[in-house]
Each structure stands twice: as structure tokens, then as C-alpha cells.
Amino acid sequence: MRVKGAFQIGLLGGLGVLLAIAIAGAIGQISSVLIYAFAAIFLALGIDPIVQFLTRHRFPRWLAVLTVIIVILGAFTGIVLIVVPAIVDQFSALIAGIIAAFQAGLLDDMLDWAQATFPGLDWQAMIDDTLQALQDPDTYASLPPQLGGIVTSIIGAVGATAATLFGGFIIFVLMLYFMGSLPSLKSAMYRLVPASQRPTFIRIAEEIMAAIGKFVTGQFLLGLCNGVLSFIMLSIVGSELAAVYAFLAFLASTIPLVGTITASVTISLLVLLLDGPQTALPVAIYYAVYMQFEAYVLSPQIMNRAVKVPGVVVVLAALTGGTLLGILGALVAIPVAAAIQLILKEVVIPRQDAL
Structure with missing residues (x-):
């Protein structure tokens, strides 16, 4: 290789590295x-x-x-x-x-x-x-x-x-x-998208967006169910902050996997500190029962109709998304997993079968 050609390649490579660093810095800033x-x-x-x-x-x-x-x-x-x-x-x-x-x-x-x-x-x-x-x-x-x-x-x-x-x-x-x-x-x-591939792309994109809509609706219904039931139960036991605790339960239950258990423990501890053990005991028992009901009855019925993703994939996706982007990552991880699963099913596997 000539020295001049090697110099040009090195210069272009260095400029490419600097450009990549500048782009990464700009993405980090925004x-x-x-x-x-x-x-x-x-x-x-x-x-x-x-x-x-x-x-x-x-x-x-x-x-x-x-x-x-x-x-x-x-x-x-x-x-x-x-x-x-x-x-x-x-x-x-x-x-x-x-x-x-x-x-x-x-x-x-x-x-x-x-x-x-x-x-x-x-x-x-x-x-x-x-x-x-x-x-x-x-x-x-x-x-x-x-x-x-x-x-x-x-x-x-x-x-x-x-x-x-x-x-x-x-x-x-x-x-x-x-x-x-x-x-x-x-x-x-x-x-x-090129016109030849546009119908397939539109069909897959619409299915992905429909799955996202169903997932958000499903999480909202789970949160609403927990919030309403929490308000009824806390009002029965006589907590003065029943509305506040119910709102906390609603917000937390919209977070996949960890939201309900986090809200249950937090509300039980707050009731114990503010209202005493005689009120906290029935609250803790209720949440222990409700978490089982949500995990084995409500969540499978709602989520299976929404995204149709295997349970193991749901857990891994939520943990990975929560680690990378926090609460937002945990929320979007399951629809992203459903989208990847749909792309594999509709695009990658048929191409592999055609080879």
C-alpha cells in the first residue's frame, strides 16, 4: 500500500471516529x-x-x-x-x-x-x-x-x-x-418505505401500534382496578388518607411487575405509621390477597389479549427496560418485545424458510 493511500485512509478513519464521537455527544445532550x-x-x-x-x-x-x-x-x-x-x-x-x-x-x-x-x-x-x-x-x-x-x-x-x-x-x-x-x-x-414493500410494512406497523394501544389500556385498567378496590378497602378500615393511598396504588399499578408490590408495601407501612397496627393488619392481608388475584387472574387475562408475549419474555423485557431507562423503560419494554416478536414472525422467519 502506498504511503499516500494509507495516510488518506487513516485521515478518513480519524474523521469518521471524530464524527461518531460528535454525534454521540449531541445525542447525549438531547x-x-x-x-x-x-x-x-x-x-x-x-x-x-x-x-x-x-x-x-x-x-x-x-x-x-x-x-x-x-x-x-x-x-x-x-x-x-x-x-x-x-x-x-x-x-x-x-x-x-x-x-x-x-x-x-x-x-x-x-x-x-x-x-x-x-x-x-x-x-x-x-x-x-x-x-x-x-x-x-x-x-x-x-x-x-x-x-x-x-x-x-x-x-x-x-x-x-x-x-x-x-x-x-x-x-x-x-x-x-x-x-x-x-x-x-x-x-x-x-x-x-419502497412501494413494493409498503403493504407488508403498513400491516406490521399497524399491528405493532395496535398492540401498544392495547397494552396501555390494559395497564390503565389494572391500575384503575387496584385504585378503586384500595379506596373501598381503606375507607372500610377508616383510613383518613384513603383517596391518597388509592391514587398511589393506581399510579404504581401502571408499572409492570414491580408496581403493585411496591405500592402494597408502601401503603401498608404508611398505614402502620399513621393509623396503627390494628388498621395496618387488615390492609396488609388485603394486599397479600390482591397481589395473588392480580398476578394469576387479572394480569394474564388482560395482558394475554393485549400483547400475547410469553411470560418469561415479559419478565426479561421489563427488567431490561427498567434497568436501562427506569420506569419509562419498564413501561415500553413489553410492547417493544411484542413488536420484535411480531417482526421475527412476519419477516425474519418467512425469509429463513424461503432460503
């Missing part, structure tokens, strides 16, 4: 935007069967989309009006209880107990330093290390909550756009 768009498309495909149902009953598409949006916003507003006042009332009661405890001298008793239990620490000096730091203009810099870590955690939690709310708003706006323009987007995508 990764959050791509995740938002992917989640919005996923939700739009999940809601599209409802829009199609309305259009089959002589609704114009714009009116069908508007009707679905109004129903979603109305349901969200109703949940906020029910859940938020209950949380505010409980938080206000907690603050009032803390103030009453301090006025009753509980702080002095706690200080005496801490000093007797951990005699090596000067608790009074730490409290004085903290109070002095809070009055200092440069408050955060002069806080004790222990309190500084707590403040950092609080600031991080507030920032994460704000980022989550902002992300949810962006996903909702993008979902509305995709819902309204889904037919035109699909038409444009289909025209990119």
Missing part, C-alpha cells in the same frame, strides 16, 4: 428531549384506540381528540381536588402536633435523652450553632456539616420534583400534538 418525545408518542399510541372508537361513531377526529383531552384534564383536576386537600390537612396536623410538642417541653426532654445516650456530642452547642447559622447572611456556608447535608438533600429533592413536573408537562404537550397529527405522521412514515 437525550432528555428524545425520551420526552418517545414517551409522548407511546402515550399517544396508547390513547389513539379511544380516538378511533369515537371517530367510528361519527366524531370528527379533531372533536374526538378534544373530547379525550377534556376527559383527561377533568380526571386530573378531580384527582388534584381530592388528593391535595387531604395531604395539606395531614401536613398541617403534623406541623401543629410538632409545635404543640415543643410547647409542652418535648424538645428539652429529647435533648436530655440525646445527651445521656450520646455523651460524647455537645448537642446544645450544635443547636446553638444551627440557630446562629440560620440568622447569618451567609446561611448555607455557615451551617454545620450535618445540617448542610440535610439542606443539600432537601434542595436536591425539590429540584428533582420540579424537573419531574416540568418533564410531565412537556410530555403532555407533545402527546397532544402527536394525538392530533398521528394520521399524517403515519402517512409520511409509510411513504418512506
